[in-house]
Amino acid sequence: xxxxxxxxxxxxxxxxxxxxxxxxxxxxxxxxxxxxxxxxxxxxxxxxxxxxxxxxxxxxxxxxxxxxxxxxxxxxxxxxxxxxxxxxxxxxxxxxxxxxxxxxxxxxxxxxxxxxxxxxxxxxxxxxxxxxxxxxxxxxxxxxxxxxxxxxxxxxxxxxxxxxxxxxxxxxxxxxxxxxxxxxxxxxxxxxxxxxxxxxxxxxxxxxxxxxxxxxxxxxxxxxxxxxxxxxxxxxxxxxxxxxxx
Amino acid sequence: xxxxxxxxxxxxxxxxxxxxxxxxxxxxxxxxxxxxxxxxxxxxxxxxxxxxxxxxxxxxxxxxxxxxxxxxxxxxxxxxxxxxxxxxxxxxxxxxxxxxxxxxxxxxxxxxxxxxxxxxxxxxxxxxxxxxxxxxxxxxxxxxxxxxxxxxxxxxxxxxxxxxxxxxxxxxxxxxxxxxxxxxxxxxxxxxxxxxxxxxxxxxxxxxxxxxxxxxxxxxxxxxxxxxxxxxxxxxxxxxxxxxxxxxxxxxxxxx
Numbered sequence: 001x002x003x004x005x006x007x008x009x010x011x012x013x014x015x016x017x018x019x020x021x022x023x024x025x026x027x028x029x030x031x032x033x034x035x036x037x038x039x040x041x042x043x044x045x046x047x048x049x050x051x052x053x054x055x056x057x058x059x060x061x062x063x064x065x066x067x068x069x070x071x072x073x074x075x076x077x078x079x080x081x082x083x084x085x086x087x088x089x090x091x092x093x094x095x096x097x098x099x100x101x102x103x104x105x106x107x108x109x110x111x112x113x114x115x116x117x118x119x120x121x122x123x124x125x126x127x128x129x130x131x132x133x134x135x136x137x138x139x140x141x142x143x144x145x146x147x148x149x150x151x152x153x154x155x156x157x158x159x160x161x162x163x164x165x166x167x168x169x170x171x172x173x174x175x176x177x178x179x180x181x182x183x184x185x186x187x188x189x190x191x192x193x194x195x196x197x198x199x200x201x202x203x204x205x206x207x208x209x210x211x212x213x214x215x216x217x218x219x220x221x222x223x224x225x226x227x228x229x230x231x232x233x234x235x236x237x238x239x240x241x242x243x244x245x246x
Numbered sequence: 247x248x249x250x251x252x253x254x255x256x257x258x259x260x261x262x263x264x265x266x267x268x269x270x271x272x273x274x275x276x277x278x279x280x281x282x283x284x285x286x287x288x289x290x291x292x293x294x295x296x297x298x299x300x301x302x303x304x305x306x307x308x309x310x311x312x313x314x315x316x317x318x319x320x321x322x323x324x325x326x327x328x329x330x331x332x333x334x335x336x337x338x339x340x341x342x343x344x345x346x347x348x349x350x351x352x353x354x355x356x357x358x359x360x361x362x363x364x365x366x367x368x369x370x371x372x373x374x375x376x377x378x379x380x381x382x383x384x385x386x387x388x389x390x391x392x393x394x395x396x397x398x399x400x401x402x403x404x405x406x407x408x409x410x411x412x413x414x415x416x417x418x419x420x421x422x423x424x425x426x427x428x429x430x431x432x433x434x435x436x437x438x439x440x441x442x443x444x445x446x447x448x449x450x451x452x453x454x455x456x457x458x459x460x461x462x463x464x465x466x467x468x469x470x471x472x473x474x475x476x477x478x479x480x481x482x483x484x485x486x487x488x489x490x491x492x493x494x495x496x497x498x499x500x501x502x
Contacts, residue, residue, distance in 0.1 A: 023351050115334040122294050122406075123348050124323030 010206050016128040017136065017202070030134040038100050038135060038201075039142040045099060046092050046146050047153050050083075053091065054154030055161035057082050062167035075168045076158070076176020081185070083154035085245075088147045089189040090237050093196035096143065097229040101204040104135060105225040108208030109218035117209070132205045139197035147193040151186075188244050195240060196233050203229045247271055248293065248404065248436055253302030255288055262288045263299065264460040272403075273434045275427050275450045277441055280457035281482060286440045287331075289457065290408055293438065294328060295319055306404070324352055327397030327435075329407040333389040335381040335396070341368070342377040345396045352400065367395040371425060387418035394422070398429055405435045411443040419443060423450050444489055447471065456482070472496045 021027035058079045065074055108131055111117050120127040155177055162168040207225035211217050248270040255263040262285045270276045278286050291297045293304060295311060304311045306322055314322065335344050342364055349360045368374065371391040381389055390410055397405060407426060411419035423443075427450045430437040439446065447454060451468035456479050464479045471483060472493055484490045 026350060114332055114337070115330045116336055118291075118296055119328065119330060119334040119336075121296060122323055122326055122328040123351065124320040124326075125351060126320070 006206075009210070010202070013128060013132075013206055013209065014202065016126060017132045017205075019126055019129045019133075021129060021133065022125060026130075027134065030130070031137060034134045034138040035142060037103070038138050039146070042096055042100060043146055043149070046095065046150050049095060050088065050092065050150035050153040051157040053087060054079065054083055054157030057087065057154070058158030058161045058173075059165060059167060062162070062165075072168050072172035073176035073179060075162070076173035077179045078176070079158040079173075080155055080177040080181075083158070084151055084185050084189050088150040088154060089192040089196065090233065092147055092150045093143070093193065093200065093233050094230055096139075096146075097196075097200050097204075097233060098226050100139070100200055101226045101229045102222040104201065104204040105208040105211075105222040106218055108132075108205055109211040109221050110215075112209060112211050113214055113218060128205075128209065132202065132209070135205060136198060136201040139201040140194050143197040143200075144190045144193045147189060151189065191244065192237065192240050195236060199229055199232050199236065203232055247307060248438075249303075249305040250293065251303045251305070253289075253292060253299040253304065255285075255292055255297055255299045262460050263292065265302070266457070266460070266462045267302075268455055268462065268465070270436050270438055270453070272436050273431060274452045275430050275437045275439065276453040276455065277439050277447055277451045278455050278457060279441060279447060279482070280463075282442075284457040285460040286457055287408060290406055290438065290440045294326065294406060295323070324348075324400060325403040327400070327402035327405045329390065329393045329397050329405070329410050331409040331412055333381070333386075333393040335389060335392055337381050340378050340380055341373070341384070341392050344381070344392055345399050348396065348400045363399060364395075367399050368392075370398070370429070371395045372421075386413050387415075387422065390414065390418075390422055391425075394425060394429070398433070398435075401433065402435060405430065405437045407437070407439040407441075409440055409442060411441060411446060416445065419445060420449065426450065444483060444486075447483065448492070458482075472500070 058075060061075045061078045065078075108117075111131070117127045117131075120130060159170065159173050162173050163170065204222075204225035207221045207228070208218075211221045250266060250268045250270075252265045252267050253263055254261070254265055266285075266289060278289060280286050288297055292299050309318075309322075311319065311322070336347065339347070342361075345364045345367060346360050349355055349363060353360070355363070364377070368377065371394050373388060373391045373395065376384065376388065376392070381392065384392065394410075405426070410422050410426065414422065423446050426437060426439065429435065439450075441447070448468055451471070454464075454466055454468060454471060455462055456464040456476075458478050464474065464476045466474060471479065474480065484493055
């Protein structure tokens with residue numbers, strides 16, 4: 001199958017996903033389950049990575065701007081900008097593409113190869129709507145929250161790294177993060193996060209839903225899903241940056 | 247009644263179903279038999295609408311499936327129960343949740359009413375004290391019973407079973423066969439079973455359709471199958487010495 005066919009099939013899949021759920025209560029139950037699986041369980045790893053990467057970004061910046069001509073508050077400023085504009089929305093989304101993407105593909109793929117999806121269809125249930133819509137809604141509306149926490153922890157990690165290494169002072173760092181704060185940058189990060197969250201839910205769902213074969217193919221499909229989700233995020237990141245900041 | 251008229255189905259270059267016609271009546275257990283790769287599963291999945299034949303029609307009580315809207319198809323499927331080869335139970339749900347799922351999805355019954363119905367069908371398939379167990383904690387036979395319970399919980403008009411006996415010991419296989427036939431008689435369901443199991447053919451085959459290379463090679467009852475001279479059928483059904491002897495004994499009895 002060529003790429004155009006895959007793209008066409010992906011958008012046809014979305015047509016089935018975005019239909020009115022057949023039963024409100026079942027949809028709410030699924031939403032609660034996905035919130036736990038895809039949302040709560042992703043918080044820990046995102047927070048952990050954000051905290052340490054924030055520290056690394058601050059240390060790297062401090063070491064690379066070690067000049068008498070460059071004011072120290074630029075370390076805080078650069079750390080804040082890198083974390084809000086790129087690290088938190090893009091890097092965290094790539095991490096979630098790996099963690100959540102493989103989970104979505106393998107869970108839906110296993111349902112496909114064990115005929116559980118056929119069972120849903122035979123019962124008269126729109127399986128795409130039932131399985132994928134709660135995932136899309138959870139990721140699109142919950143991941144901005146995860147990324148907001150990642151922004152906070154990244155900046156906090158940068159400050160703590162300065163405190164522990166003595167490369168810059170708290171006053172300089174706080175001056176830097178307060179310098180030229182533009183609320184639009186935060187909204188820019190949230191817009192990107194929501195677009196990436198949509199990709200994280202739908203591209204792996206596509207790979208899982210249309211898998212053919214057995215457990216080995218489900219494994220291969222999970223790997224393919226993570227690769228394609230990451231590629232799509234990186235490409236969209238380029239276009240979104242150009243459109244929103246360019 | 248389900249009427250199948252001259253259906254053709256291909257996958258790429260492989261022409262799997264080559265013009266099959268058949269009818270399936272209420273209160274009758276119909277069996278589709280044939281070698282692996284003869285098109286049995288594709289045939290049954292075409293009846294269910296999981297595959298779309300390129301040619302031919304499938305009519306449910308006179309209504310052509312091809313002409314139904316997506317909503318009409320979904321409504322029809324609410325009247326269909328299906329027992330899959332691997333049971334296809336939702337593995338992260340308990341037995342009770344599995345059986346209750348269609349009720350939750352399509353009825354407005356209270357929790358108590360749903361539980362009552364679930365317990366009734368689980369009792370009907372002789373499965374007690376398993377409500378809170380997960381499919382992985384059950385034997386193959388018990389999983390099949392749960393799948394049957396889930397298939398009949400909505401009082402279906404049509405029941406389809408894809409190799410319901412595969413992987414089961416002979417005793418459990420007979421129990422499952424008898425259960426399906428009892429349910430078919432009791433609720434006047436149209437039952438179509440896809441099987442390899444010759445015991446099922448002999449025991450419950452009120453109507454048997456033999457497929458070979460995607461063509462309907464033969465049709466008859468379990469009594470006719472003893473007398474048929476069709477070489478393809480006899481080669482398939484009486485390939486084991488045991489069944490050859492059973493046939494000889496049957497024909498000798500018949501002559502007397």
